[in-house]
Amino acid sequence: MTELTRERVAAAYASLVTGDREQILQYWSPDVRFQMPGNHQYSGWFVGLDDYLAKMGKLMAATGGRISSETLNVLVDQEAGVSIDVYRLDGYREHAKEGATSPYERLQVEGVHMLRWEDGRIVEGRSALFADGVTQGNLWWSPVGADGERYEY
Amino acid sequence: MTELTRERVAAAYASLVTGDREQILQYWSPDVRFQMPGNHQYSGWFVGLDDYLAKMGKLMAATGGRISSETLNVLVDQEAGVSIDVYRLDGYREHAKEGATSPYERLQVEGVHMLRWEDGRIVEGRSALFADGVTQGNLWWSPVGADGERYEY
Amino acid sequence: MTELTRERVAAAYASLVTGDREQILQYWSPDVRFQMPGNHQYSGWFVGLDDYLAKMGKLMAATGGRISSETLNVLVDQEAGVSIDVYRLDGYREHAKEGATSPYERLQVEGVHMLRWEDGRIVEGRSALFADGVTQGNLWWSPVGADGERYEY
Amino acid sequence: MTELTRERVAAAYASLVTGDREQILQYWSPDVRFQMPGNHQYSGWFVGLDDYLAKMGKLMAATGGRISSETLNVLVDQEAGVSIDVYRLDGYREHAKEGATSPYERLQVEGVHMLRWEDGRIVEGRSALFADGVTQGNLWWSPVGADGERYEY
Secondary structure, eight states: OOOOOHHHHHHHHHHHHHTOHHHHTTTEEEEEEEEEOSSSTTOEEEESHHHHHHHHHHHHHHTTTOEEEEEEEEEEETTTTEEEEEEEEEEEOTTOOTTOOOTTTEEEEEEEEEEEEETTEEEEEEEEESTTHHHHHHHHHSSBOTTSOBOOO | OOOOOHHHHHHHHHHHHHTOHHHHTTTEEEEEEEEEOSSSTTOEEEESHHHHHHHHHHHHHHTTTOEEEEEEEEEEETTTTEEEEEEEEEEEOTTOOTTOOOTTTEEEEEEEEEEEEETTEEEEEEEEESTTHHHHHHHHHSSBOTTSOBOOO | OOOOOHHHHHHHHHHHHHTOHHHHTTTEEEEEEEEEOSSSTTOEEEESHHHHHHHHHHHHHHTTTOEEEEEEEEEEETTTTEEEEEEEEEEEOTTOOTTOOOTTTEEEEEEEEEEEEETTEEEEEEEEESTTHHHHHHHHHSSBOTTSOBOOO | OOOOOHHHHHHHHHHHHHTOHHHHTTTEEEEEEEEEOSSSTTOEEEESHHHHHHHHHHHHHHTTTOEEEEEEEEEEETTTTEEEEEEEEEEEOTTOOTTOOOTTTEEEEEEEEEEEEETTEEEEEEEEESTTHHHHHHHHHSSBOTTSOBOOO
8 A cells, every 4th residue: 555645745746747647647546636726717627637737738838837836835644545735836927027916917826735645646636725816816817917908819 | 970879889789790791890990909807718808800709709609699688778979989888698608507596607797888989980899897797707707617617628 | 857967977976075965965865876896895785875975985094095086988868867987096005005006905997887867866876897997996995915914903 | 842633723623612712822822823815804814812813703793603614634744833624614694594505695615724833832824715715705705795785884
């Protein structure tokens, strides 16, 4: 039986970056469901690993690669098969100028991922944001910039 | 010079339904800009008649044709070249069951279109909603249904 | 019978500033209902002139007097007893520094007031905001500043 | 040194219900800061135990006592001095009819509290909600009911 540890949580996220499906499948169930908070275009449940990876790719593209993520804490409950990691994001929309502070262009939030593990793999993930992060995420993900113009077609 | 009257406002909207570009161009400038309120996926400025018509077609598709619109008042200021029409919408998202009341599935709002006219044609339109209609529009336009699942891919 | 003109609309707003109830009652019904858009603490229907004036006083206090308002257009439909005025607001919250741009501190929006008149007096008013003004109004009216701290107790 | 355990987290919440300040102070610092998510009237940081208890009392009053809370998971990191409990809420606003489903009247959400402990007491708490819970919380906490009328004065 695979032990649920902080190291295993970190390894699960690290596997995503490799893009190597075999590695990813060591940590993520092909049937994983993952829920993004809010009501924007990427909110709701992503269904299955393919959908999850495709959507995460689009999210990354929407930032033009200009997003950084930091893990602040990782808590695990081996018995319940649950981990919660606390993270901080700082990202720009692709159209935003460096140093922008409008919530329509820059996202600076902290939140949690709650992951459910079965047989050593993640079967469910849910995200939540502290403070007014969900509203700020809705604005950031909207197609509208701080000037009211659309940056998506 | 074309007079700006309530009848002309009504005829402009009626022309959209014909799908006949020549007719539409009698009332709408090819360079028209039209702004949808809120921060959802169809918010912001639509740029040019083609963009406007394409987006309005997608909006209609998102309802599965189940939306009704009623004009309550039309006010015109001939001198300023401005008309404001007051409207009421009642529409379902395509995935919603008849009789649904959740704001994620049913939109029942009242609002205004403010139109600017030049040389007898609309060059700018902006929409605003009364009460909490903008938030309700954000929920309705989100890809998420009342059950939290996504209905768009 | 009192004619509904742009001048009368302007005079109705001007009467509010006098604070003279007799003057105000020449334009506003004691039973007026007035609706603020959004879901913040001042949203919804204000019921009766006293409630309306008290709430507007609190709104003004929340800005520390640092709000300016400009009327852009006034349209009237004498027959229907309806006027719609288009306005632009620029205001700070009391706790905001001059030049602040965060939507939690500064409100820069355009919108409409739709007024219904009976016997020469306003019996109903409703406000709506263009663009993402309603969300911005929710942020502005929240007790939370751009730093996440509360500025109301 | 006091050990940080699930039992201690449970006891900290249980102490709040007693209303006995001495008991509460065994688990909560008098200088505790607690952050409610969203942008509604109770959002932001509550500063100090008195402020926290007073605001929680008002929250309870706003439900007319009709709210239930369930703890789903408790995770602790003794070394970091952090606990995260996962909870489910189901509550009505005081003005809501039994069985109401509108988000302006009924709140059904899941989320987390992240607590920081020092010397055996909670010095910081932050809450976050999954799915679109923050928006639903904003609607629920708004003074406006599903009918658009205000239920607070």
